[in-house]
Amino acid sequence: MQKILVTGANGQLGRALQRQFCEKYELVLCDLPELDITNFKACRDAVRTYGPDIVINAAAYTNVERAEDEPDAAYAVNAIGAHNLALVCREANVKLIHISTDYVFDGARGTPYSEYDAPNPLSVYGKSKLLGEQLIRDTGGWYFIVRTAWLYGDGHNFVRTMLRLAGERPEIAVVADQYGTPTYTVDLAALLEQIMHTEYYGIYHATNAGNCTWYEFACKIFEYADKKVAVRPITTDEYPTKAKRPRYSVLDNHMLRLRGFDIMRPWEEALKDYIANDCK
Structure with missing residues (x-):
């Protein structure tokens, strides 16, 4: 039985990985405070002690806004x-x-990004994640870098926030000029299981199929949850934030198609499944 060490095991994706892998693999689940990945010795000790066949790094500093005020913390993780x-x-x-x-x-360009398109992050969060990618590539090891987007699953996420606000406000304003792809962590975990058994190393884009705005995402959430809520579309300029966000960050899952991996289902289908079965 293969042994897999998962960092960030208590996060949304980490929990989905536990669900996907628990009966098939020996899991070593790590998160703060047990393992601080910013500590090189702690990372080395963990790998030497547990002897995993695969490490999945789902640990991240993901607070996009706070990263603007805490850049060192974001870059550290x-x-x-x-x-x-x-x-x-x-x-x-x-x-x-x-x-x-x-x-x-x-x-900026308004069309989906493939793995071979040049990155150009706008925020501290995006820049810190890109540097992480570059440093991994520079090591020359056996790596898969998997870019994903707009994750939701077991934990705090946009879907749960919208459903909570539906019970608190008569009207909800949601940004309608930023495009991306909502991605269900359960679907992503299943795809990662496919990838990890290959030697097709490199960068992959991995999201559910299709795309939408945050406003369209919110409308589908309320539709599938059978919530009657007034949703008002607003522009990015009407919702000012410290961190600049891409207006169109839809990912083209090109390398998944080329390598013959299963393409994840449409985001609407995944969202309906999540709300019906997992969003408690």
Whole structure:
């Protein structure tokens, strides 16, 4: 039985990985405070102690707004932490799957981004994730960098926030000029299981199929949850934030298609499944 070490095990994706893998693999589940990936020695000790066949790095500093005020904290986790894991995995000849983001792109061109398109992040969060990618690639180890987007699953996320606000406000304003792809962590976990059994190393884009705006996402959430809520579309300029966000960060899952991996189902179908079965 293969042994898989998962960092960020208490996060949304980490929990989905537990659900997907628990009966098939020996899991080593790590999160703060047990493992601080910003500490190189702690990473090395974990890999040497547990001897995993695969490391999945789902740990990340994901607060896009706070990262603007805490850049060192964001870079420590998203760049240095990622590098630490890559170095110790290379040293131990262990595969590394690292989770990255659509926010490495600026979204200026308005068409989907493939794996070979040049990144140009707008925010501290996006820049820190891109540096993490670059440092992993520089190690020369066995790595998969998997960029995904707009994750939701077991934990705090946009879907749960919308449903909570539906019970608190008569009207909800949602940004209608930023495009991306909502992605269900359960679907992503299943795809990661496919990828990890191959030697097709490199960068992959992995999201559910299709795309939408945050406003369209919210409308579908209320439709599938049978909630009668007034949703008002607004522009990005009407909802000012410290961190700049890409207007169009839809990812083209090109390498998944080329390598013959299963393409994830449409985001609407995944969302309906989540609300009916997992969103408690």
